[in-house]
Amino acid sequence: MPSWIFGGSGSGSFWMQFPRLVVILSSLSGLVSGFSGTDVSAHDLMSKYPLIDGHNDLALKLRILHNNRLSQINLHNVSKLATDISRLRAGHVQAQMFAAYVVCQAQNKDAVMLTLEQIDVIRRMCTEYEDLELVTSAEGLKNSSPKIACLISVEGGHSIDSSLSVLRTFYQLGVRSIALTHTCNTPWAESSSTHHKFYQRENNSLTYFGKLFQSNTLLMNQAVVEEMNRLGMIVDLSHSSWDTAKAALKISKAPVIFSHSSSYSICNHSRNVPDQLLHALKRNRGLIMVNLYSEFIACGKEANISVVADHFDHIKRVIGAESVGIGGDYEGAANFPQGLEDVSKYPALIQELLLRNWREDELAGVLRMNFLRVFEEVERVRDELSGTLPSEVQISPQKVQNACRLDLSHLRGQLRGHQSHTPTLPRAHHGPLEPQSLLVWATVLLICSLLPLY
Ligand SMILES: *[C@@H]1O[C@H](CO)[C@@H](O)[C@H](O)[C@H]1NC(C)=O
Ligand SMILES: *[C@@H]1O[C@H](CO)[C@@H](O)[C@H](O)[C@H]1NC(C)=O
Ligand SMILES: *[C@@H]1O[C@H](CO)[C@@H](O)[C@H](O)[C@H]1NC(C)=O
Ligand SMILES: *[C@@H]1O[C@H](CO)[C@@H](O)[C@H](O)[C@H]1NC(C)=O
Ligand SMILES: [Zn+2]
Secondary structure, eight states: OOGGGGOSSSSHHHHHHHHHHHHHHHHHHHHHHTOOHHHHHHHHHHHHSOEEEEEEOHHHHHHHHHTTOGGGOOTTOOTTSSOOHHHHHHTTEEEEEEEEOOOGGGTTTTHHHHHHHHHHHHHHHHHHSTTEEEOOSHHHHHTOTTSEEEEEEEEOGGGGTTOHHHHHHHHHTTEEEEESOSSSOBTTBOBSOOOSOTTOOGGGOTTOTTTTSOHHHHHHHHHHHHHHHHHTOEEEOTTBOHHHHHHHHHHOSSOOEETTOOBTTTSOOTTSBOHHHHHHHHHTTOEEEEOOOHHHHTSSSOOBHHHHHHHHHHHHHHHOGGGEEEOOOBTSOSOOOBTOSSGGGHHHHHHHHHHTTOOHHHHHIIIIIHHHHHHHHHHHHHHHTTTSOOOOOOOOGGGOOOTTOOOHHHHHHHHHHHHTTSOOOOGGGOOTTHHHHHHHHHHHHHHHHHSOOO
C-alpha cells in the first residue's frame, strides 16, 4: 500500500497502523487457510521485480567439496548447500553475482591460477546448465529472464597479483566486478581485517590508507580503480578498510558497490559500513547490498529477520532506499538468520519490509533496479572513457614481496650473455626468450610448490 494514502494530517496513529494491521490479519487468515496473504504480495512483487543478488560463494563450495568437478554434482538440487537452482527459482533470484574467490593464503603464490579456475567453474556452471546464463552487460542482465543470470565477480585484489594486465584479462573472461581486498592487504589496498600478515604497515598502523602508504601504493590503488572505471568493471568495497573505501570513493568516476556488507550503526562489525561512508556512497550514487550473515546482522551467531530489516530501515533513513540492495553471502558464511537459511527465503525478507511500509517502488529498487542503474552508469563511464588507453602503471618490484615473481629485466641481461652459446633454432618455433624462461619457470614452479600452504 503506498504510504502517501496515509500522508495527511489528523487521524494519525490508527491510520498509520492500519496497513500493518491488514497485513497481520491476512497473515493470520493465511495461517488458518495454509496460504499466507502477505506471502502472496511478497511473491507477487518479486515476480514483477526478481532479485539481482550481489554475492554468493557457490563456486568456493564447488572447490571445497568437489575440487571444481562439476560433473559430481547436480546443481538443480544440492541439499547440503544453501544454494541450488530449484531454491534460486523459489526465492525469485533472477540474477546472481557469483564470487571467484581464493583464500588469502594464495597471495604471492598461485592466486591468479586459482582465480582462473574459479572463473572457469562459474563459466562452466553458467553455460552447461540450461537454467543459467552468463551475462556481462546491463543489457544482457535485463534480457536474461526466464534464465537465471550469472555475473562473475572476483573477491579480493590479491587475485590480480598487482597486475593491471591480469585485471584486463579477467575482464575479457567476463568478470564485471572486483573487490579491492578480501581479508588480506595487498600492496595497494587495505583490508578491514587484520587477520593476515601480508603487507602490514609499520607499527601495525593499518588505518591510514593514503596517509602512511607510500606514493607508489596510492598510485597503484588509483590505477586499479581508474582502470576498472575505464573497462566498465564495478568497484566493490566490501572487505576493504574504511580508509581504502574512502580513497576509492574519492577516485572512482563511476558508482561503486559494497556487494555484501551491512550497517555498522546496527551491528558494529568491521565488515559493516559506518554512516559516514554511507554518505560518501550516496554522493557517489553507489549501492550497499546488505549481507545476511548473522555475524554482520546481529554481531553474533543468532539473528532474525527483524534485525535484518533494521539494517534496511537504517540505511534507508540515512541515504535513501535508492542506495540499498541485497548481497546474501550464501555459501560464504555459516550462520544465517532464522527464516533466511537459504536462497529460497528472500521473500520472507521482502515480506518483513512490506510490513514496515516499504513502498513497491522502493522494493523494486532494492530487488533489482538500483543495481541495474549502477551497472548502467558504470557502463556509461566506460563509454565516456573510450578514448583513454589502457594503463601501463606498474607496481615497483620492492612493493611486491613475492618470491615467485620473475625479474624479466634481469633475465634479458642473462639472455644476451647466453645467446652466443645457444644453437640457433628455427625462429618460427622458438621465441628468443624460450629456453631460459622455461628453465627459470621450472625453477620458480619448483620453489613455489615447496612453499608451505597454511
Ligand atoms: C532434493 O533432493 C532431496 C534428497 O536428495 C530430496 O529429498 C528433495 O525432494 C529434492 N528436492 C527437489 C526440489 O527435487
Ligand atoms: C613506529 O614506531 C617507532 C618506535 O616507536 C617509531 O620510531 C616510528 O616512527 C614509528 N613509525 C611509524 C610509521 O609510525
Ligand atoms: C560494539 O558494541 C558493543 C556493545 O554494543 C561494545 O561492547 C563493543 O566494544 C563495540 N565494539 C566496537 C569495535 O566499537
Ligand atoms: C529478533 O532479535 C532481536 C535481537 O536479538 C530481539 O530483540 C527480537 O525480540 C527478535 N525478534 C523476534 C521477532 O524474534
Ligand atoms: Zn566476502
